[in-house]
Amino acid sequence: DAGVIQSPRHEVTEMGQEVTLRCKPISGHDYLFWYRQTMMRGLELLIYFNNNVPIDDSGMPEDRFSAKMPNASFSTLKIQPSEPRDSAVYFCASNPDGSYEQYFGPGTRLTVT
Amino acid sequence: GNSVTQMEGPVTLSEEAFLTINCTYTATGYPSLFWYVQYPGEGLQLLLKATKADDKGSNKGFEATYRKETTSFHLEKGSVQVSDSAVYFCALASNAGKSTFGDGTTLTVKP
Numbered sequence: 345d346a347g348v349i350q351s352p353r354h355e356v357t358e359m360g361q362e363v364t365l366r367c368k369p370i371s372g373h374d375y376l377f378w379y380r381q382t383m384m385r386g387l388e389l390l391i392y393f394n395n396n397v398p399i400d401d402s403g404m405p406e407d408r409f410s411a412k413m414p415n416a417s418f419s420t421l422k423i424q425p426s427e428p429r430d431s432a433v434y435f436c437a438s439n440p441d442g443s444y445e446q447y448f449g450p451g452t453r454l455t456v457t
Numbered sequence: 458g459n460s461v462t463q464m465e466g467p468v469t470l471s472e473e474a475f476l477t478i479n480c481t482y483t484a485t486g487y488p489s490l491f492w493y494v495q496y497p498g499e500g501l502q503l504l505l506k507a508t509k510a511d512d513k514g515s516n517k518g519f520e521a522t523y524r525k526e527t528t529s530f531h532l533e534k535g536s537v538q539v540s541d542s543a544v545y546f547c548a549l550a551s552n553a554g555k556s557t558f559g560d561g562t563t564l565t566v567k568p
Contacts, residue, residue: 348500386558435500444491444552449500451500
Protein backbone atom coordinates (compact mmCIF):
# COMPACT_ATOMS: atom_id res chain seq x y z
CA ASP A 345 0.00 0.00 0.00
CA ALA A 346 1.21 3.53 -0.76
CA GLY A 347 0.35 4.83 2.68
CA VAL A 348 -1.42 8.09 3.37
CA ILE A 349 -0.81 10.55 0.55
CA GLN A 350 -0.80 14.31 1.02
CA SER A 351 -0.43 17.10 -1.48
CA PRO A 352 1.17 19.46 -1.92
CA ARG A 353 4.23 18.71 0.22
CA HIS A 354 5.09 22.39 0.42
CA GLU A 355 2.90 25.43 -0.05
CA VAL A 356 3.95 29.06 0.09
CA THR A 357 1.22 31.65 -0.22
CA GLU A 358 0.49 35.25 0.61
CA MET A 359 -1.76 36.39 3.40
CA GLY A 360 -5.39 36.52 2.32
CA GLN A 361 -5.12 33.76 -0.26
CA GLU A 362 -7.11 30.55 -0.16
CA VAL A 363 -5.17 27.38 0.56
CA THR A 364 -6.38 23.83 -0.05
CA LEU A 365 -4.58 20.83 1.35
CA ARG A 366 -5.40 17.35 0.12
CA CYS A 367 -5.28 13.89 1.61
CA LYS A 368 -5.83 10.37 0.36
CA PRO A 369 -6.14 7.90 3.25
CA ILE A 370 -5.11 4.28 3.13
CA SER A 371 -7.72 2.22 1.32
CA GLY A 372 -10.15 0.58 3.72
CA HIS A 373 -9.46 2.93 6.60
CA ASP A 374 -12.65 4.29 8.13
CA TYR A 375 -11.17 7.15 10.16
CA LEU A 376 -9.39 10.23 8.87
CA PHE A 377 -7.72 12.89 10.98
CA TRP A 378 -6.27 16.32 10.27
CA TYR A 379 -3.53 17.61 12.58
CA ARG A 380 -1.46 20.79 12.74
CA GLN A 381 2.06 20.82 14.14
CA THR A 382 3.97 23.91 15.24
CA MET A 383 6.91 24.48 17.53
CA MET A 384 4.81 26.59 19.86
CA ARG A 385 1.69 24.43 20.13
CA GLY A 386 2.96 20.97 19.25
CA LEU A 387 0.62 18.50 17.57
CA GLU A 388 -3.03 19.59 17.53
CA LEU A 389 -6.02 17.59 16.31
CA LEU A 390 -8.14 19.81 14.10
CA ILE A 391 -10.94 17.49 12.97
CA TYR A 392 -11.67 13.85 12.34
CA PHE A 393 -14.07 11.87 10.18
CA ASN A 394 -15.60 8.43 10.46
CA ASN A 395 -16.99 6.93 7.27
CA ASN A 396 -16.76 10.36 5.62
CA VAL A 397 -18.81 12.06 8.34
CA PRO A 398 -17.20 14.76 10.53
CA ILE A 399 -17.29 13.56 14.14
CA ASP A 400 -15.36 16.18 16.08
CA ASP A 401 -14.30 19.55 14.72
CA SER A 402 -13.70 21.20 18.08
CA GLY A 403 -10.03 21.65 17.24
CA MET A 404 -10.66 23.76 14.15
CA PRO A 405 -9.24 27.13 15.15
CA GLU A 406 -11.84 29.37 13.55
CA ASP A 407 -14.28 29.78 10.72
CA ARG A 408 -11.49 30.37 8.25
CA PHE A 409 -10.80 26.63 8.41
CA SER A 410 -13.05 24.05 6.81
CA ALA A 411 -12.66 20.36 6.00
CA LYS A 412 -14.57 18.01 3.76
CA MET A 413 -14.52 14.35 2.94
CA PRO A 414 -16.66 13.81 -0.16
CA ASN A 415 -15.76 10.13 -0.42
CA ALA A 416 -13.76 7.43 1.33
CA SER A 417 -10.58 8.15 -0.61
CA PHE A 418 -10.28 11.91 -0.47
CA SER A 419 -10.36 14.77 2.01
CA THR A 420 -9.52 18.46 1.87
CA LEU A 421 -8.61 21.06 4.45
CA LYS A 422 -9.22 24.61 3.30
CA ILE A 423 -8.07 27.87 4.82
CA GLN A 424 -9.72 31.02 3.55
CA PRO A 425 -8.38 33.63 3.99
CA SER A 426 -4.96 32.45 5.12
CA GLU A 427 -2.92 34.34 7.74
CA PRO A 428 0.78 34.17 8.70
CA ARG A 429 -0.14 32.45 12.00
CA ASP A 430 -1.48 29.52 9.96
CA SER A 431 2.08 28.63 8.98
CA ALA A 432 2.64 25.07 10.20
CA VAL A 433 2.99 21.48 9.07
CA TYR A 434 -0.41 19.89 8.47
CA PHE A 435 -0.69 16.13 8.77
CA CYS A 436 -3.39 13.78 7.64
CA ALA A 437 -3.70 10.38 9.32
CA SER A 438 -6.02 7.40 9.01
CA ASN A 439 -6.82 4.17 10.77
CA PRO A 440 -9.15 1.25 10.17
CA ASP A 441 -12.17 0.61 12.32
CA GLY A 442 -11.25 -1.51 15.35
CA SER A 443 -7.63 -0.37 15.38
CA TYR A 444 -6.33 2.45 17.51
CA GLU A 445 -2.98 3.05 15.82
CA GLN A 446 -2.84 5.88 13.35
CA TYR A 447 -1.00 6.03 10.05
CA PHE A 448 0.35 9.46 9.22
CA GLY A 449 1.04 11.05 5.88
CA PRO A 450 4.28 12.95 5.20
CA GLY A 451 2.66 16.30 5.89
CA THR A 452 2.22 19.59 4.04
CA ARG A 453 4.48 22.43 5.14
CA LEU A 454 2.48 25.64 4.77
CA THR A 455 4.12 29.04 4.83
CA VAL A 456 1.92 32.14 4.72
CA THR A 457 3.82 35.37 4.12
CA GLY B 458 -10.46 13.87 30.04
CA ASN B 459 -7.49 11.93 28.79
CA SER B 460 -4.00 13.37 28.99
CA VAL B 461 -0.40 12.31 28.39
CA THR B 462 2.63 13.83 30.08
CA GLN B 463 6.06 13.00 28.80
CA MET B 464 9.55 13.91 29.80
CA GLU B 465 10.62 17.30 28.61
CA GLY B 466 13.46 17.45 26.18
CA PRO B 467 15.66 17.83 24.49
CA VAL B 468 17.62 14.74 25.42
CA THR B 469 21.20 14.42 24.20
CA LEU B 470 23.09 11.15 24.53
CA SER B 471 26.28 9.60 23.26
CA GLU B 472 26.09 6.59 20.98
CA GLU B 473 25.59 3.31 22.89
CA ALA B 474 24.16 5.09 25.94
CA PHE B 475 21.01 3.86 27.69
CA LEU B 476 17.81 5.74 26.90
CA THR B 477 14.75 6.33 29.04
CA ILE B 478 11.95 8.70 28.09
CA ASN B 479 9.27 8.91 30.77
CA CYS B 480 5.57 8.93 29.96
CA THR B 481 2.61 9.00 32.32
CA TYR B 482 -1.04 9.19 31.45
CA THR B 483 -4.49 9.96 32.80
CA ALA B 484 -7.43 8.17 31.25
CA THR B 485 -10.78 6.65 32.00
CA GLY B 486 -11.11 2.96 31.36
CA TYR B 487 -8.32 0.89 29.88
CA PRO B 488 -6.65 2.69 27.01
CA SER B 489 -4.15 1.31 24.53
CA LEU B 490 -0.73 2.97 24.76
CA PHE B 491 1.66 3.88 21.98
CA TRP B 492 5.04 5.34 21.18
CA TYR B 493 5.36 7.10 17.84
CA VAL B 494 8.60 8.36 16.30
CA GLN B 495 9.00 11.31 13.94
CA TYR B 496 12.17 11.64 11.87
CA PRO B 497 13.06 15.04 10.40
CA GLY B 498 10.75 16.05 7.57
CA GLU B 499 8.46 13.07 8.00
CA GLY B 500 5.14 12.19 9.60
CA LEU B 501 4.76 10.26 12.81
CA GLN B 502 5.09 6.49 12.58
CA LEU B 503 4.19 3.85 15.10
CA LEU B 504 7.20 2.55 17.03
CA LEU B 505 5.49 0.19 19.48
CA LYS B 506 2.26 -0.36 21.34
CA ALA B 507 0.66 -2.16 24.28
CA THR B 508 -3.03 -2.83 24.64
CA LYS B 509 -3.42 -4.03 28.23
CA ALA B 510 -1.78 -3.86 31.64
CA ASP B 511 1.63 -5.54 31.94
CA ASP B 512 1.97 -5.90 28.17
CA LYS B 513 5.41 -5.05 26.83
CA GLY B 514 5.67 -3.48 23.41
CA SER B 515 8.97 -3.76 21.57
CA ASN B 516 10.47 -2.84 18.21
CA LYS B 517 13.93 -2.00 16.84
CA GLY B 518 15.50 -2.47 20.29
CA PHE B 519 13.03 -0.10 21.97
CA GLU B 520 10.61 -1.36 24.58
CA ALA B 521 7.95 -0.05 26.93
CA THR B 522 5.77 -1.77 29.53
CA TYR B 523 2.17 -0.81 30.28
CA ARG B 524 2.11 -0.15 34.03
CA LYS B 525 -1.44 0.38 35.20
CA GLU B 526 -0.50 0.82 38.87
CA THR B 527 1.75 3.77 38.08
CA THR B 528 -0.14 4.85 34.91
CA SER B 529 3.15 4.87 33.03
CA PHE B 530 4.58 3.70 29.72
CA HIS B 531 8.27 4.63 29.76
CA LEU B 532 10.31 4.12 26.61
CA GLU B 533 13.71 2.44 26.93
CA LYS B 534 16.56 1.33 24.72
CA GLY B 535 19.73 -0.27 25.93
CA SER B 536 22.12 1.19 23.36
CA VAL B 537 21.12 4.12 21.19
CA GLN B 538 22.50 4.87 17.75
CA VAL B 539 22.91 8.11 15.84
CA SER B 540 20.06 6.96 13.59
CA ASP B 541 17.69 7.01 16.60
CA SER B 542 17.82 10.80 16.65
CA ALA B 543 14.20 11.87 16.26
CA VAL B 544 11.19 13.19 18.15
CA TYR B 545 9.33 10.60 20.23
CA PHE B 546 5.64 10.91 21.11
CA CYS B 547 3.78 8.97 23.75
CA ALA B 548 0.06 8.53 23.04
CA LEU B 549 -3.05 6.82 24.28
CA ALA B 550 -6.32 5.81 22.68
CA SER B 551 -9.47 4.53 24.31
CA ASN B 552 -11.48 4.35 21.12
CA ALA B 553 -10.66 4.21 17.44
CA GLY B 554 -11.79 7.76 16.96
CA LYS B 555 -9.25 9.76 18.83
CA SER B 556 -5.74 9.54 20.21
CA THR B 557 -4.22 11.82 22.83
CA PHE B 558 -0.56 12.70 22.21
CA GLY B 559 2.14 13.98 24.51
CA ASP B 560 4.18 17.04 23.59
CA GLY B 561 7.04 15.02 22.13
CA THR B 562 10.63 14.57 23.31
CA THR B 563 13.51 15.38 20.99
CA LEU B 564 16.38 12.91 21.16
CA THR B 565 19.79 13.69 19.71
CA VAL B 566 22.43 10.97 19.69
CA LYS B 567 26.02 12.06 19.15
CA PRO B 568 28.71 9.78 17.72
